[in-house]
Amino acid sequence: MTDTRAPLISARDLRVTFPGRRGGASARAVDGVNLDVAEGEIVALVGESGCGKTTLARTLLGLQRPTGGTVSYRGQPLGYGSKALKAYRREAQLILQDPSGSLNPRHTVYDAVAEGLRIHGEVADERDRVADALSRAGMRPPERFFLRYPHELSGGQRQRVVIAGALVLDPTLIVADEPVASLDASVRGEILALMLRLREELGLAALVVTHDLGLAWNIADRVAVMYLGRIIETGPVEKILTAPEHPYTQALLSVLPEGGQPVVLSGEPPDPSRVPGGCRFHVRCQSLASGVAEAAGVADLCRTKDLPVLDGRGTQAACHLAQARQLATSGEGGHVQHQG
Structure with a gap:
């Protein structure tokens, strides 16, 4: 069944190549990809390491300029000027695999979550928004965590702080690159349940990059399977994971x-x-x-x-x-x- 919702973000014939080593052939990291994510939809992008998933995700976020093709957000081609990208990155947020690497060890939880607001000059109600984002991410009561540092938190709590830092700007799209790969099994389920709840409460769309088809089964509406720079199978999660x-x-x-x-x-x-x-x-x-x-x-x-x-x-x-x-x-x- 085809999803009739208008895409929130859309890639068309997207291509990203990197120069070859010592003058060799260019690497076709993304080699022709069409992909849509609708409002409120969770799409899992799956495949082995090295298949181009992370490069595709970075390109959809505007962190990597495509060699060819287009990325569109709400029907408009993505602009690559600093002002256009700054506005877009308020709408589209990245959650990385390793929360320890995402958080500055010298910054408190409060400063880590407030960073996005400060970058965008939205500091009028900063304390309330930081508290709200932490609360939404399951850090309650939020004030108890304001002055803590990353090393004082568990792995699951650090990932929740990273998620709060993404939520504080009220984005419409989350791109999560292996969001639970570094977490213990007991915590993985909590973070996945949190992402599903955020979709229900906030209408967030998400592209979840993973090598784990079990994760895709638990969280995604649709699956796109990537191999060597291209999506080679796509469809509803039940269809792809029960009758590939x-x-x-x-x-x-x-x-x-x-x-x-x-x-x-x-x-x-x-x-x-x-x-x-x-x-x-x-x-x-x-x-x-x-x-x-x-x-x-x-x-x-x-x-x-x-x-x-x-x-x-x-x-x-x-x-x-x-x-x-x-x-x-x-x-x-x-x-x-x-x-x-």
Whole structure:
């Protein structure tokens, strides 16, 4: 089912390349991405380390300028002048993986949360807003934490302070990069529950960057699976995590406790400066290696024919085998849109 809400933030044919080392080929960190996040929606961006997730997130926030394509916020292309970016960063806030690295050890909790207000010159009711943000983030009573320093807090409390620092500016979008990866299991659930509650109370939209499909299952409305600079499968979380069609998504899911027989992918993710021809996953694809793609008559396509960029809407898989299976079962393409 396609989400009919207007996107709050939208990427179209987004590309980010970095110069190669010693004059070598450029690294295609983001290599053609279409992605929407609607108001009040939580989208999980999942994939292995090095697939381009963090670069995509930074580009959506305006922290990295794209090499090509556009980022739009509320239908308007993102401007990269200092005034435009300052206004945008009031609306879109980043929560990083390591709260210890996000907090200045010499700043009190109060100063850490008030920093955004001071940057934007909004200090008239600073104390009340800091207290409100800390309270929303679950630090109650907030005044008890004002004069504490990061080293006096637990890991979960530090992450709550980071979240309060993002909330104090009343943003509409949160980009959370591995927001619970450094936390104990007992605290992870608390922080995820907090993010869901903030969505309900404030209407916040969120892009949650993670390698953990279990986290995506617990928090997301939609999932976008990224591999080697591109989104290769996307759709509602229930569909993608219970009936994935791309072999890469199937492999990621297989390592979960109830994921069945683990799929061991051969080799490491390819170098983004040497993207393979054909399907970019084919050199590690278990369906190609096992002969399943050959039996379906798509093995040559897998090795030689690139797949177009997914349009970012509905349920899609950038996979020749998935397309062949869909055509075989429906004859009409069905309700699932495949590109390839």
